[in-house]
Amino acid sequence: MDGQGQQTRGAGQGRIGIGIDVGGTFTDAIVIDMDSGACLDAFKVPSSPEDPAIAVLRAVERIAERHALAGVTVCHGTTVGTNALIERKGAKTALVTTRGFRDVLELRRQARPELYTFDVRISAPLIAAADRFEVTERMAPDGTVVTPLEDVAPLARRLAAAGYEAVAVCFLNSYAAPAHEQDAAHILRAHLPDAFLSVSSDVAPEIREFERTSTAAVNAYIGPPVRDYVERLAAGLAARGAAGLRIVKSSGGLTAPANAARYPAHLVESGPAAGLMASARFGAAIGQPNVIAFDMGGTTAKAGVVIGGEPRLVSEFYADCLVEGRQVGGFPILSPVIDVVEIGAGGGSIAWIDPAGVIKVGPRSAGATPGPACYGLGGTLPTVTDAHAVIGTLRAAPLARAGITLRPDLARAAIESHIAGPLGWDVARAAHAILRIATANMADMVRLATVRRGLDPRDFVMVPSGGAGPLHAVAIAREVGMDRIVVPALPGMFSALGALLAPVRHDAGRSVLRPLAEMDRAALDAVFAPLAEKIDDLLSAESLDGRSLTRARFADVRFRGQLFELKLPLGPADAPVPDASAIEAAFRAAYLKEYGFDLPDAVPELVTVRLVAQADGMAGARDPFHPAARSVAAAPPDQGTLLAADGTQQSVPFLDAAATPPGFRFAGPAVVVVQGATVWIDGPARAETGPDGSLHIILEGGQ
């Protein structure tokens, strides 16, 4: 760490942006000149798990040593809410429901996540039965009052006396008829002025009582810790002279602290969303609008999809559904969220042999302690990282900077005693077999993120990030039939960078559930009107800093009777809304494209309308992927050796992308260091370094 090194206040003094991402081990910070796009600084500080804000503020203080913070906004992806959820360290929370339905949260959808086992595990409800309360009331979906709302004040007094820090309210049919819920919320707020109130028709006005209740419950449960964190961080930044704070939401959009604290459930995928935003912007910068973002760290791997320059979003996801490698159901959250597939496969995943003699990798992980055997920290079980140490693709130098001495001998011993020995193989074959299995698992994950969603991976470019992503990207791309991989500069800082590049964004949606044909223009305008009001309300808390704002309408349409909708863009909100027949025609065309058949007699139904307001982050500025050309003399690559599967030593060039001039071309196989991460080109390929220090790889047979 260079401490008070050079106090260079150079070209970047105009307008800077700061992006910060908090990981389990390190907190990453990146500083960009917002006018030139140049990366002025990028570094890591140790995270502070007891209060993540400490490390964030420490990073900001370090930036302040070189850059003035006046007028600077810090953009930040946070896992505070996610961690409170996963570790069950949320607030003391009550749930108020319609009489007869307080157990909806626990009854879930009544299905168990795994079959053929008597050891059934299902996520326990976030709010226990004793904390769930009923009130007499009932609304029909058309807004008819079936049973009037009882006097809620006695219950409100009880909750206040019991010291609840947060209250979630979810009444049946409130997605369409929220009056009772709003009335109850009003009284609860009066009696519990300091409690965090989460009202389902505000947080997620969508049909399906379990999913909406779950969203309101998550929002309430993580509300106080997230609110406190955001407020603490904003105050800390203000004290250090920064102009403001923006938080990355699960949608990849940025929001002001006040809105982040109002809808914490919308932040649960904040970190991964930031990373996917960086992939989207990087793809756009290199002329590749369709990107598969592949991120791999120590314990998990993730695949996300960018289509047409935008991260693919879905409207629902299940938080904390994978525990110790088992599916446990998790907690559904209705909010726009990046569509990322995650599996328990990382550098620390442990290889083992099942009783039938088949090699498996994961889901158990050696984690940070004891870690892979080759880290010499006490681990004895063979991991994916150990396979790399044996083969020679894991380099000692980057590890040494993190204070770890690479011990290939321990990796070899672990693979020998647990895999090679029992199978009667030599270590080289076993190490390569571990990587083939790990690659196959991750290729299945990429297929899940693409093929299962009707996308063809061959239409995409792979952009790897994270500590281990670049090591595996080429092999995975080949496995799924992709032929282009582009490794960005700073692949290990992608989430911090993405926070900085994200737009300010708000989404509002509501269920409609009416046949399209019944909706004339006035009816369509009427369903969008409350969404515009809500967006205006959210935007009133945002400072847009001169960013220009666009608003777009969307409609989710399906055939009546089906469950799954197709999301159709209806154009900008300042233009007239298209009429129903135009929407129907667009829907039928999209359906035919998606599923290969149309159903002429089926009735299209308008399920949900959505309004999205977005103000682009780098509008008018350059992104950081086009810095001025570097002038580096081509240094001849070193020759290194890798252990092949047949046990022979294979001579392979080893390069450092930073030590090659832009446009430098070479052929695979090769091992390349890109700003601290290692890229393994494990077969025939053409490669070229980009002007920004990125690495472009085209597999044999590609264009």
Add this chain to the structure above:
Amino acid sequence: MTPALSPLSGTTGLMRTDPVTFEIIRNGLYAVCEEMKTVLMRTSFSPLLSLSADLSCAILDPRGDVAAQGNDIPVHLGAMPFTGRAVLAAFPLDTWRAGDGVLLNDPYLGGTHLPDMSLLMPVFVDDAVVAFSATRVHWPDVGGIAAGSSSISDEILKEGLRIPPVKIIEAGRLRQDMMDLILANVRVPSDRFGDFRAQQAANLRGVRRLQELGARYGRAALETVLRESQDYSHLQVQHRLAALPDCDVSASEPLDGDGFTTDPASLMIAVRIRKRGTTFDVDFAGTAPAARGPVNAPFPVTASAVYYTLIGLAGGGIPPNSGAYAAATVHAPEGCLVRARYPSPVVAANTETSNRIVDILLRALGQAYPERVPAGSYGSACVYTLGGPDAARGRPFVHYETIGGGMGGRSGGDGQSGMRVHMGNTMNLPVEAMEAQMPLRFHAYELVAESGGAGRWRGGAGVRKVVEVLGAGVQASVLGERTSTAAAGIDGGAPGGRASFAIRDGAGVARTLESKSGPHRLAPGDRLEMQTAGGGGWGRRDPAADQKGHAS
């Protein structure tokens, strides 16, 4: 650490694929099943499919055995090898052309119960059939005496339309005449046709993916893995069985009723299990003759229950398929309640009898391996159906839903409350989605307090669901269990609370229903009140813990 067995030597002598390629293709087969399911759920019309997922997907080898299956409905899947064999008996391998599709639902010719429609399509690689893609999909109605085709009758002909294996798609062309014949015999035919198209799309997706695997790895490798995937699971089950002590155990329990009688002796299911080394023999000798009502199980349903129980006993993580199933042998007297013959009615066996069979098997196994099995569960899927005119929307409606209940406690954990157990896993239908689509209003969906059996590990709680019909002319039927025989505890655990069913009229007067009941004609304002059973407790409750519980 357990020493590795020599790779698959126990069954095939040789594993011809290298273990890495094997694992990659084998995982690929299971992924194909999951993808088929996604297609089906996305394009089907019945809430029962798109919201409840009452459907299953599998890949069969050319003998009709299951090589891989989705994470779907155990009772559907365990019966799948019988489906494969019945289809191949009707259409031998050399009669298939690419793009063919065979449909069936006859429980006596490869089906499970009439609402389950099974579709098989061949997968051609290099001009040979290497596999079949198979789907089994529950249609909410297939005709018969009551809306929802899940009511009380005394012969299968009254339960709905029976379809033996028929080639409904010939080389990619749908036999529209045959389809019209089917649709003419079911309620809400347009939705059923939408469901059929969804099923067809799922099978086609499976065919395409398997052909891609064949192109990638070669036909020989694919064929080998389709077989070895079964050997692999077989070996895993045997390995776990070998680690258990041998046993001879038996148990018997009566069903609650069949809609005609509640006499225990005529509804008795008896089982004897003999476990020796790696063999697991189950004999249902002593079971009552087939009943008059629809609780009779066709043999594939009974076998499914045994397969499920065996894999659960072996412990989690074993990929289910025919190889795993083949580790059990099942005997039952021809014509008895668990091996019914035409024309016995069978519709309740899939949902009710199959779950009771599992509980009876577990009760027997609990004598030998109490640490490995849960106490009795709610023994049911608890199916209720409502159907009739929907005046407001100007079309008929059919509502078919299952209700969860309590699972038995097990060593190390309380039983789950309000969940589907054992042979089924269909989801509930969101109350809001139903009220937005049908003339129904729900008044309660909640756990039944104190219905889980006490024990060191408590049984899960049952569920109470109350639904009011808003329109006239609605028919209701209920297929439930455990109104009389409670879920048993294990090792001193207490039994769970019992189920109950009633119709309450607008004046508040309730009429108690038997566990299998209907069709009833309801008046507007009538409420169907249903309560499922709780699970049994596991182990005697520790009095010290009791006191602690009272003190705190």
